[in-house]
Amino acid sequence: AQKVTQAQTEISVVEKEDVTLDCVYETRDTTYYLFWYKQPPSGELVFLIRRNSFDEQNEISGRYSWNFQKSTSSFNFTITASQVVDSAVYFCALSEDKAGGTSYGKLTFGQGTILTVHP
Amino acid sequence: DTEVTQTPKHLVMGMTNKKSLKCEQHMGHRAMYWYKQKAKKPPELMFVYSYEKLSINESVPSRFSPECPNSSLLNLHLHALQPEDSALYLCASSQDWLGIQETQYFGPGTRLLVL
Numbered sequence: 001a002q003k004v005t006q007a008q009t010e011i012s013v014v015e016k017e018d019v020t021l022d023c024v025y026e027t028r029d030t031t032y033y034l035f036w037y038k039q040p041p042s043g044e045l046v047f048l049i050r051r052n053s054f055d056e057q058n059e060i061s062g063r064y065s066w067n068f069q070k071s072t073s074s075f076n077f078t079i080t081a082s083q084v085v086d087s088a089v090y091f092c093a094l095s096e097d098k099a100g101g102t103s104y105g106k107l108t109f110g111q112g113t114i115l116t117v118h119p
Numbered sequence: 120d121t122e123v124t125q126t127p128k129h130l131v132m133g134m135t136n137k138k139s140l141k142c143e144q145h146m147g148h149r150a151m152y153w154y155k156q157k158a159k160k161p162p163e164l165m166f167v168y169s170y171e172k173l174s175i176n177e178s179v180p181s182r183f184s185p186e187c188p189n190s191s192l193l194n195l196h197l198h199a200l201q202p203e204d205s206a207l208y209l210c211a212s213s214q215d216w217l218g219i220q221e222t223q224y225f226g227p228g229t230r231l232l233v234l
Contacts, residue, residue, distance in 0.1 A: 035222065043207050045162070045225035091161055106175070107223060109161035 002027040004094050006110035013082055014118050021077040021113045023092030029053075034068065034075045035093040035107065045091070051075065082117045089114050122146070123226035125210050131232045134200060140229045142193040142210030150174075151193040152211040152223060153185060162209055168193060200233045207231075 003026040013019045025034065036048040049059060051068050059066045063080045079086055093107040123144045132138050142151065150169045154162035167175035168187040182204075184196040193210055207230050211223040 037225070042227065043209075043230070044227040045209065045211075047222055047224055050222045106164055106167075107162075112159075112161055 002029075002032075002094050002096060002108045004092050004108050004110035006090075006092055006113050008113045009111070010114040010116070012116045012118065015083060016081050017117075018078060018080050019082050019115065019117075021079075021090050021092075021115065023075045023077065023110060025073050025075065025092070025094045027094060027096060029096040031096070033095045035095070036066065036075075036077050037091045037093065039089040039091065039112070041088070048077075079115075082115075084117050084119055087115060087117045123210055123212055123224055125208075125226040125229050127229055128227065129230045129232075131234065132197065132200065133234055134202070136200075137196070137198045139197065140195040140208055140210075140231075142195075142212075142226055143191055144212040144224075144226075145191055146212060146214070146224070147190075148212035148214045148224075149190060150213045150221075151187060152213075153193065153195050154209040154211065154225075156207040156209055156228070158206075166195075197231075200231075202233050205231055205233045 005024045007022055011019055032053045034051045037045040038048055039045050049066055056068050056070055058068060065078045067076045075092060089112045091112045092110045095107050126141045130138060150167060152167050153165040155165050156162040164177050165179045166185045171187045171190055182199050186194040186196060207228045209228045210226040213221040213223045
């Protein structure tokens, strides 16, 4: 069975600090997909990134960067120079490939990390 | 344009009421999902529709009845709910679900309170 662990329940930082959100996953499948979503207080889950298991390249998008390491089954998310608007719950999620997995179209979410950025 | 809309934004209903939640997407996606999210918890999958047919029902009680009238619309009919059903109900859609796992795009949700 697949599992996603976000060990940090809550993180509090001051604006302009860098912050890293950890995500560790477990899966028996060789092909899988990892996602990060942001959920602000309004409730909508906002898609941030999708990464395939066969693509270990790290990615940077503005102040956001992601470090994918298959060797440690981790997909960590770093926000550089955090801002108050980054305050939200962040979810890491895993999905297995339909052809090889036993679950179809299902996202396994971590428990989420509540990030609070103080002015 | 990655937009999924949901109505209403808020809903208060009694345990004997019948109500419906609505979800709409115009991205040409052929898979649509209903999730339930309790406070401080991750979303839990309820139903998946693929090409307008119910593909996954995660053992959801029959007081929740999904409907997919066409490829753009998804409804969730509610009847005789319990107070513990109070939650945020999220709709999502994705493209080409029958192939590789595509990204699910979520709507803003409906906050439901059952009295």
